[in-house]
Amino acid sequence: MAGAALEVRNLCFGYGDVPVWEDVSFSLAPGQVAFLTGPNGAGKSTLFRCLAGWLEPNEGEVLLAGKPFTGRSRLVPGTLAFVPDVPSFYDDLTAAEHIELVLAANRAEAARPRAERLLERFGLTGHESLLPSAYSRGMREKLALVLALTLRPRVLLLDEPHGPLDREASLVLSEELAAVAREGSAVLLSCHHDVPGLVPDVTLSLRDATLSQER
Numbered sequence: 001m002a003g004a005a006l007e008v009r010n011l012c013f014g015y016g017d018v019p020v021w022e023d024v025s026f027s028l029a030p031g032q033v034a035f036l037t038g039p040n041g042a043g044k045s046t047l048f049r050c051l052a053g054w055l056e057p058n059e060g061e062v063l064l065a066g067k068p069f070t071g072r073s074r075l076v077p078g079t080l081a082f083v084p085d086v087p088s089f090y091d092d093l094t095a096a097e098h099i100e101l102v103l104a105a106n107r108a109e110a111a112r113p114r115a116e117r118l119l120e121r122f123g124l125t126g127h128e129s130l131l132p133s134a135y136s137r138g139m140r141e142k143l144a145l146v147l148a149l150t151l152r153p154r155v156l157l158l159d160e161p162h163g164p165l166d167r168e169a170s171l172v173l174s175e176e177l178a179a180v181a182r183e184g185s186a187v188l189l190s191c192h193h194d195v196p197g198l199v200p201d202v203t204l205s206l207r208d209a210t211l212s213q214e215r
């Protein structure tokens, strides 16, 4: 697809000799929202890890904004953000310090008001001086989402982001995802159930080691 934000070509991956999925191909244009569905164990998290460069596929290629991308690629700030199924944080940095770190590492000082607005929207304002280890699971998910959404990356990968969120926060997330998509981010998120308040442009379904696409 010309001008794709994310393009995946003939990707295959297995842990050892056991293939998880084979010949996975799809692309997302800027501004598209895609849902990734499939039963437990179908390989959704594995696919996210390959797309984010955390795992190396056995075959195939990932292109970000038209350029081949692997875990060894030097990533231009603002290109990709990934929130895994269980977000991890630095043990001894507070939530506020995580925000400072992400703003500095991405040369994104101008995005500070956006970070503050997102903290407010997700109900984390007033909790910024805590370590993420002192947060609930839902609060940690919200913090990871704030960090990713603050950057408005060209490609946003979210592994079951609505899972730990209450309904109110799920609706906030859906609104924020629709907003970043309108600004041009391509969004890929996995889910097991309907997502409140968000309709995908594309649904990708992983089953029996094969990816299929509905529009």
Ligand SMILES: Nc1ncnc2c1ncn2[C@@H]1O[C@H](COP(=O)(O)OP(=O)(O)OP(=O)(O)O)[C@@H](O)[C@H]1O
Binding pocket: 015, 020, 038, 039, 040, 041, 042, 043, 044, 045, 046, 047
């Ligand atoms: N580190 C690992 N080593 C070996 N096998 C793994 C590893 N991680 C996952 N698997 C296997 O790969 C397959 C896909 O797992 P994955 O976590 O990607 O599925 P999923 O679709 O995200 O599942 P869920 O919906 O339960 O989150 C499963 O059979 C799982 O047992």
